[in-house]
Amino acid sequence: MSIVRTARARVSRTGAPAPVGSERLRAMDSLRGLAIVVVVLSHGWILWPIEWIDDHAWVRPVFRSGNFAVTIFFVATGFLVHRSLSAHGLATMNPAVGIVRRVIRVAPVVLVAVPAVIVAGALVDDPNSSSTNASTTFHVFTYTWNWYLQTDAIDSRWDLGHLWYLSVDMQAFVALTLLLYFVRRRPVAQVASLTGLLLLLTWWRMHVADLESVINVLLRTTARMDAVVVGVLLGVLLTFVPPGRFSERALTWTGGAALAALVPLFWYCSDDARFLGWGVTLLELDVAVLLGTIALGARVLTTPRLSALSFLGRHSLVIYVWHYPAFAAVEARTRSWDWPPRAAVALVVTAVLCVATHYLLERHVARLLRHPVWLRLRPRGPVAAAGPRRDELAADDLSVPVAAGPADGAQDPKQNV
Numbered sequence: 001m002s003i004v005r006t007a008r009a010r011v012s013r014t015g016a017p018a019p020v021g022s023e024r025l026r027a028m029d030s031l032r033g034l035a036i037v038v039v040v041l042s043h044g045w046i047l048w049p050i051e052w053i054d055d056h057a058w059v060r061p062v063f064r065s066g067n068f069a070v071t072i073f074f075v076a077t078g079f080l081v082h083r084s085l086s087a088h089g090l091a092t093m094n095p096a097v098g099i100v101r102r103v104i105r106v107a108p109v110v111l112v113a114v115p116a117v118i119v120a121g122a123l124v125d126d127p128n129s130s131s132t133n134a135s136t137t138f139h140v141f142t143y144t145w146n147w148y149l150q151t152d153a154i155d156s157r158w159d160l161g162h163l164w165y166l167s168v169d170m171q172a173f174v175a176l177t178l179l180l181y182f183v184r185r186r187p188v189a190q191v192a193s194l195t196g197l198l199l200l201l202t203w204w205r206m207h208v209a210d211l212e213s214v215i216n217v218l219l220r221t222t223a224r225m226d227a228v229v230v231g232v233l234l235g236v237l238l239t240f241v242p243p244g245r246f247s248e249r250a251l252t253w254t255g256g257a258a259l260a261a262l263v264p265l266f267w268y269c270s271d272d273a274r275f276l277g278w279g280v281t282l283l284e285l286d287v288a289v290l291l292g293t294i295a296l297g298a299r300v301l302t303t304p305r306l307s308a309l310s311f312l313g314r315h316s317l318v319i320y321v322w323h324y325p326a327f328a329a330v331e332a333r334t335r336s337w338d339w340p341p342r343a344a345v346a347l348v349v350t351a352v353l354c355v356a357t358h359y360l361l362e363r364h365v366a367r368l369l370r371h372p373v374w375l376r377l378r379p380r381g382p383v384a385a386a387g388p389r390r391d392e393l394a395a396d397d398l399s400v401p402v403a404a405g406p407a408d409g410a411q412d413p414k415q416n417v
Contacts, residue, residue, distance in 0.1 A: 078231020
């Protein structure tokens with residue numbers, strides 16, 4: 001009971017968990033950077049031969065672990081869902097504002113990329129029919145793409161198949177936002193409901209994995225969103241931890257052990273059967289420990305030497321959306337080439353598309369999500385009146401650079417884009 005009183009006292013005093021400093025945000029970005037690199041490598045089968053890779057068990061996980069990386073993204077998403085919604089205290093959360101902000105964060109790049117891919121294909125003898133393009137566009141835009149692929153994969157654009165992730169992400173975001181809203185004033189109920197949901201989803205994933213094809217299970221919202229639940233549960237549990245409860249050394253050692261554990265899990269989860277069994281559960285719990293120690297102050301993944309990974313993590317959404325159709329487009333037009341120049345051209349095309357999207361679109365999305373109007377849309381109360389965290393005005397997703405407060409020594413948010 002003393003732990004519960006401590007958590008409630010912290011919420012009543014501050015209205016939110018302690019803010020995550022800029023150094024910790026960079027560490028989380030580095031983890032997401034690792035994940036996006038693995039995702040891109042897992043889709044490289046479009047560009048290079050995979051026979052040699054599949055014949056060598058020690059190499060295969062590096063190029064066949066996209067689901068491993070996506071699970072990392074899901075856990076991080078869950079943690080950021082809670083962090084964003086609880087910025088002024090869950091008691092004053094506005095679920096409609098949270099959902100709208102999430103759509104604004106994710107939708108623009110997709111609204112640009114999908115028509116661009118369809119138009120580019122039509123200019124060079126696109127084999128997809130107009131009905132296929134229409135169905136694909138509708139389901140991607142309405143975040144039902146993963147449901148459609150489970151039943152109508154034949155009548156869909158394969159070069160946009162990877163966007164199933166955004167559908168699961170949005171569905172989980174909406175469901176968990178509503179769940180948190182109903183238990184927003186009861187920290188113990190938050191823990192109980194999320195723990196119960198996690199156990200149910202874990203059982204369900206293992207159950208359907210024995211009954212359905214691997215691809216259908218991997219596309220099921222109910223078989224993938226347990227990782228998002230873990231991330232949200234982590235955010236809730238951190239509100240029970242008093243400031244300074246753990247030493248920085250203990251946190252760093254624990255976070256380092258969790259980071260090291262990703263290596264054997266990387267190999268273990270490379271097999272789909274193991275992944276859909278205990279692999280997902282072990283991975284999401286390990287990532288939660290790693291993120292939790294980072295949020296509490298562990299010096300893990302904070303070295304400036306990882307700035308390149310941190311950069312990739314900040315822009316992981318744009319990279320994720322563009323890389324797969326770019327790879328497919330280059331492959332379709334360079335089939336007579338050797339794979340090294342084809343892969344090089346595909347990576348360059350992806351980079352150009354990402355840079356153009358960042359400057360022409362994403363920077364404006366970031367500014368919109370930082371606009372003070374969002375504060376006026378929140379319920380007014382004693383907690384909100386105390387003043388917002390500056391970094392809460394940034395995007396809910398870390399792939400938009402976050403402007404931290406002066407206490408973190410961050411640069412002006414106008415420069416951090």
